[in-house]
Amino acid sequence: ITKARLHMDYELSDGEKCIVELEREDKRLAQSVKRISDATGFPMVKLDSAEYFSVGEEMFADMCKELEKAEKYIFAEYFILQNGKFLNTVVDIMAKKAAQGVDVRIMYDDLGSIATYSLADALKLGEKGIKCVPFNPFLFIKSQLNNRDHRKIMVVDGRVAYSGGINLSDEYINIGSKYGHWKDIGFKITGEGVKNYTYMFMEFWNAFSNDMIPHDLVGESFEKEGKGGDGYVLPYYDSPMVDENVSNTFFSEMLYAASNYVWFYTPYLMLGDSLFDAFIRAAKRGVDVRIIMPGIADKKVVFRLSRSYYRQLIEAGVKIYEYTPGFVHAKGCICDDKLAVLGSVNLDYRSLFLHFECSSIFYDSSIIKTFKADILETQSKCRQRTLEDTKRGFFGRLIDGVLRIFAPLL
Template sequence: MLWIILLLLLFIFQAATILICEYKRPAKSIAWLSILFIFPIIGFIMYYFIAREYARRKKVHGHSSDNSDMQKLQSAPYTVSLDAQKGGDSFLLGEQRLREWLRHVPHAPITGMNQVDVLTNADVTYEAMLEEIGKARDHIHFEFYTIRDDAIGRRFQEALITKAKAGVAVRVIYDGVGSHALSKAYISSLKRAGIAVEPFLKPLIAFFDKRLNYRNHRKIVVVDGLVGFVGGINIGNEYVGGDPKLGFWRDTHVMLHGDSVYDLQRTFLTDWYFVSGERSLGEKRYYPAHSVQESSIVQVISSGPDTRWDAIQEMYFAGLIAAKKRIWITTPYFIPDPSIIMALKSAAISGVDVCIILPFEADSAIVQYASKSYLQELLQVGVRFYLYRKGFIHAKVIIVDDIMATVGTANVDMRSFFSNFELNAVMFDVKVISRLERDFVMDLESSTEVIRSEFEMRSPGEKRKERIARLLSPLF
């Protein structure tokens, strides 16, 4: 009898610990309590090693906005804010709440002198990246969640090595989880050429440091501080259709010139300080004066579990509630938190055209089931869903009316909102929005609409899988 009481007390202690640590995230608490109930003790060990709140960890000094070196980085020279530019008062005219919210995002100035090029799919994006890398004179900063040792990976390996041998400073960051299959030979060849290479967190170190659940999902290329790239595309054959299961891979990236590149640079150097400890962060060589004359308005927003703001999630929410005519979303993973669900429902009920494109074929069955679990309640209020059938759609794009659009690394899911390090470019130029609109319409033509009456007739077995996946979805 005594041992039963002790086991019960142990279970209560474990459950109470999870509830106390995750009080800000009720959905995450429920998911971990479910695992604890199914796998007593083992579930708590899993929680301890991979899911504790990142901000509670002691070893996050390199990724803290309170860090003195970070303060130097965030006040880097030459950054030009729209607030100081002529015509800044007309920015988002008529959308004062959205404008004021965006202006108060920490370390994310709204910049007014930019050139933006939308890059559709990896073949175009890779060629643009390789062309700019080939022009590098001073430095190349290269950061990806996934880098593969395959034909595409070796093209970039060769390009980076060539520039390093020519005297260009090259720094590479890869995520230890996302690039777990990257060979030692690949990394060694870069290092032998004089390239500085660092993992964001090696999987084994991340496990024992209890940060396996937190990943650097950013994709950044900055060349000479003058041109930068950000979006959904990693480095690998699958992005050009090399995965036999997924086939054609549909994605979106943007190439930036001008003020906004300084913020891509700042984000990279923040990550670089974290992985390497290198302190030469505020040198003017990384923020050179540019000659861009185009006045495209861009805001680069980063987020991660180390910050006080869930900046990208809050930017998505602010944009959704500002919509008057349309909300068009493309995302490969759709596991929204309650605030995003409510914003989408409110918009649809008030007559806004809410249209969301998801993959028909997903790269994760459990995530796909979790995504489907949200469809019925949104279909009931008029949200339209389309399933992309030409291949796998991996683009992360949101278009709100004709006032703003965002392209970046963050999905509409709780992992991107609260667990990953992410980076998005928010754009307000009508020409850029129109360009993204054309891509969205093209993707609709390759998609089939989810009909509510048909969707509601799915089998009880499918519905059970969706409920279980949704219960666990905050962990994915």
């Protein structure tokens, strides 16, 4: 991937001006954002518009409309592909666009889709004019096997980008879900931030495919300057190949810097020592810290391990809610009405330390208000967990302790 980036002929936007503007309003936050930008190589830019989707069905409908407008290229990258209404509808549109001369490319994680999508399925896409490659193919045991592509990205013509927690599978639009109502979230952005997502895709594609993306395919769309008007956005991705675990660090800094509240969505809760300590310290000093978790587990062992963290967090003052209608796959957080982070990152060891992930930091944007309203609406359908709920006997505590040893593998 590093070699692919070095050989790509592109130039991202200059984010220094936005950092300077942010510094005038919140110097402490500007320092954290600049650190993210320096560590990842992606700039903060002005945001033209952002649209929030509180369920996968909303994003699916909007995505289909934008795909129908494609004129130059469609880039898609997902952890899970699975044949069904969602994927098949998207593929039908992509095939039609490919026949019209649109460059269509799909990348999927080979291990993430091992039970849902096969090489034969990928070859069928090729027959429809859609280029498709697996990320980090599961061919034999190697040291990078755990480093999976958990990112979710869809880019159309450099004009719009989609991301969030939603994969191209029917359970994400509440068809055939085995775990009650599937609560997931996503978003769409326009403006210069789309360039960041396009380059994320280009890096990975060029690293794993011999059919390189020509710069002149995307260059023209990148020459357009964003107008701004809806705050700022910094789309970036985490990489286990670099020294700093960017999202883990930024979540900790949000908790340390918060004055009023920090609220999280996450399907899994397996925290490293530094982030766990940040949750505890923020709650103890009076910050309103909340975590919304699933009410129905998709993986029982992982769910039990997640719950093993409840007692210490609740004792410190963290409020934990479980979504009674079903499974929460949403990932995101919001802080003090001014900052939100939305993307693919779970609060677990794999997301924070092992996987390739992507997120967007939003500042002073309308999407923050919409996101907050959705969290409150979801919380109204949750049950708050109490210390009484966390009681365990000796053997229960022993089992939880053993599970924590294996947390990096779960």
